[in-house]
Amino acid sequence: MKDFFSRYSYTAVKLFLNQFAIALFGVGLSFACARAQKETLLYVTSIFAVVFYLFLQYAVMWEVGAKDGISAVAKKQSRGLWKGFVIAALANSVNLLLALLSLFRDFASAGSGLSKMGAICRSIALMLEGMYQGILAAPFRGLQLHDFAWVYFAIVVPAILISGLAYVLGSYNLHATNILIPKNKDVKNNGRPE
Numbered sequence: 001m002k003d004f005f006s007r008y009s010y011t012a013v014k015l016f017l018n019q020f021a022i023a024l025f026g027v028g029l030s031f032a033c034a035r036a037q038k039e040t041l042l043y044v045t046s047i048f049a050v051v052f053y054l055f056l057q058y059a060v061m062w063e064v065g066a067k068d069g070i071s072a073v074a075k076k077q078s079r080g081l082w083k084g085f086v087i088a089a090l091a092n093s094v095n096l097l098l099a100l101l102s103l104f105r106d107f108a109s110a111g112s113g114l115s116k117m118g119a120i121c122r123s124i125a126l127m128l129e130g131m132y133q134g135i136l137a138a139p140f141r142g143l144q145l146h147d148f149a150w151v152y153f154a155i156v157v158p159a160i161l162i163s164g165l166a167y168v169l170g171s172y173n174l175h176a177t178n179i180l181i182p183k184n185k186d187v188k189n190n191g192r193p194e
Contacts, residue, residue, distance in 0.1 A: 008087045011064050015057055015091035015163065019129070022053040026131030033134065046134025050158070053131045057159050058166040061088065065170025072171070084167020088160040098125035099152035106149050125152050 026049035033042035061084050072079045089096075098121045105118030126133060126146055132155050136146035145151050169175070 004083075004086075005090075008064075008083070008090070011060065011087055012091040014060055015088065015159075016094065018056045018060065019053065019091070019095075019131075019159070022049060022056065023128055023130035025049055026053075026133055027127060030130065030133040030137070034137075042134040042137060046132065046137075049131035050135065054158060054162045057088070057163050061163040061166035062170035065167035066173060067170075068167075069171035069173060079171045081168050081171060082164075085160055085164035087167070088163030091163075092156045092159060095125065095129060095156050096153070098122075098128065099149075099156065102152055103149050122146075122152065129155055 026046060029045040029049060030042060033039075033045055064087070065084060068083065069079060071077075101121035102118050102125060104114040105122055107118075126136065129152075133146075136144065136151060136155075138145050140148070
């Protein structure tokens with residue numbers, strides 16, 4: 001376990017920093033759209049920010065999976081395809097902790113210290129996952145989505161699933177997109193150098 005953390009802690013931090021950067025981007029877009037009072041644009045820009053965030057997570061985890069896949073083949077070991085999901089869960093541990101603490105807002109007595117702490121944690125989670133801010137402003141059953149506690153758990157799921165899937169694809173050198181495949185001008189004719 002200690003080896004796992006020492007080997008993949010940098011990757012988890014990198015995933016979290018990607019999230020933080022895109023969260024700032026998402027918050028900026030949300031504030032601009034809200035100020036312009038363009039609700040449709042708010043949803044569209046938020047969806048774009050989420051897709052961009054998931055693409056960045058995919059790229060990081062695909063590369064880690066590819067390196068681990070090459071190493072596993074060379075050492076004739078199992079690939080450990082679960083690692084991508086665990087790394088992503090580790091990167092999202094702050095989000096999950098904030099989601100847990102935000103439950104106090106709904107389940108503690110109103111006005112209590114725990115309820116206030118839950119409200120603060122929910123606000124921090126909303127800023128830390130700012131790429132979802134526009135989507136979470138959508139109405140649902142008479143409230144906005146960000147008023148429901150389950151949402152803060154649900155918005156963590158796409159990053160964990162995409163990261164885990166990217167790790168598996170990278171481990172087997174499979175590509176979901178050709179965007180990240182470098183073009184080698186020297187290689188033509190079905191992979192044979194000229």
